[in-house]
Amino acid sequence: MIFGAIKFMKSYIERAKARQIKENPIILAIESSCDETACAVLEGRTHLLSSEIESSMTEHIRFGGVVPEIASRAHTTAVSLVVKRALENSGKKLEDIDAVAVTYGAGLLGALLVGVSYAKALAFALGVPLIPVSHIRGHLAAIYLADENLKPPFISLLASGGHTAIIEVEDYGKYTVMGGTLDDAAGEAFDKVARVLGLNYPGGPNIERLAKEGNPVIKFPDMLKGKGGYDFSYSGLKTAVINYVHNKEQAGIEYNKADVACSFQHAAVEVLVKKAILAAKEKGLNIITAGGGVVANGYLRETLEKEAEKSGIKVVLPPKKMCTDNAAMIAAEAYLCYKSGDFADLTLNASARVELG
Ligand code: KG4
Numbered sequence: 001m002i003f004g005a006i007k008f009m010k011s012y013i014e015r016a017k018a019r020q021i022k023e024n025p026i027i028l029a030i031e032s033s034c035d036e037t038a039c040a041v042l043e044g045r046t047h048l049l050s051s052e053i054e055s056s057m058t059e060h061i062r063f064g065g066v067v068p069e070i071a072s073r074a075h076t077t078a079v080s081l082v083v084k085r086a087l088e089n090s091g092k093k094l095e096d097i098d099a100v101a102v103t104y105g106a107g108l109l110g111a112l113l114v115g116v117s118y119a120k121a122l123a124f125a126l127g128v129p130l131i132p133v134s135h136i137r138g139h140l141a142a143i144y145l146a147d148e149n150l151k152p153p154f155i156s157l158l159a160s161g162g163h164t165a166i167i168e169v170e171d172y173g174k175y176t177v178m179g180g181t182l183d184d185a186a187g188e189a190f191d192k193v194a195r196v197l198g199l200n201y202p203g204g205p206n207i208e209r210l211a212k213e214g215n216p217v218i219k220f221p222d223m224l225k226g227k228g229g230y231d232f233s234y235s236g237l238k239t240a241v242i243n244y245v246h247n248k249e250q251a252g253i254e255y256n257k258a259d260v261a262c263s264f265q266h267a268a269v270e271v272l273v274k275k276a277i278l279a280a281k282e283k284g285l286n287i288i289t290a291g292g293g294v295v296a297n298g299y300l301r302e303t304l305e306k307e308a309e310k311s312g313i314k315v316v317l318p319p320k321k322m323c324t325d326n327a328a329m330i331a332a333e334a335y336l337c338y339k340s341g342d343f344a345d346l347t348l349n350a351s352a353r354v355e356l357g
């Protein structure tokens, strides 16, 4: 039995290795790290042929966050559907695919396993290389789809549900993390503040909507004060907002939720913008890029562009729909892995945590 499996695996590796590395490969990428089941087909570095997403978000809303078991089950029913749709919309056939890429981490283990198992089976059946992609690197690579001429070095701001970081991208695949998440990530703070204001999960878009009706009149703690370096601590700001709301409610005092949302958003965004610009200046770099769900925030995008311009720094951002989880960004990172021959065999496993460096 075991010898049969080894022979099986060897035959796959030989077939995959025998494939010629192409200049403009067609990569099919699968993403299933959280509640989105996504598949994209990318030709070469920037020619996105299709990008499909199914979300199980509506099933999680009443729980106030993503329920791993529900997400995993939803992936099992959605994955083949999404792959089929992405392939059809790309105008390509299965036999045109040169490599299969998949998010192997970070994320929810059960959810990741659905995509990883599917991708392994597909790569094996097609006899093409399997590319393991880090979800975090995927978020950072989304900008290559936004600007086909973009080349490192640059500073990258990562702001998602699980991470906040300032990264120096020295070359393709060469990252130095200048600062990261000390407690709550930026997206997590948006989600927790949304909850205390009675807004649904995911909190970011709902806070942004409500903030448009308010003004930044409430003074929450200055996130830059006392915090040296490029690390981020959102826990103090989050607690200050929660305390503000609870104090008002306990005392029966009316308060303006839109002003709370707007003041929180201002404080949360200011620190991201200031640290990204500071990092670019320190490293003498004149490009800032960004990735992750929070980068879909209109106020963050406008402020970063406006403030960076004052210092002669160019800002390159992914389109909003490529900031939140999608498979196009996984394909973009997979293209870089393909070029450097970074492939996996069929023992590839899912991993809940992945280091960026
Ligand atoms: O990158 P992402 O889709 O998933 C992770 O890899 O974590 O990020 C999700 C996070 C959530 O916390 C969500 O509230 C936040 O991104 N988010 C936003 C916006 N859209 C999504 N935060 C602020 N403003 C938005 N418009």
Ligand code: ZN
Pocket (backbone or CB within 6 Å): 135, 139, 160, 161, 292, 293, 324, 325
């Ligand atoms: Zn993500």
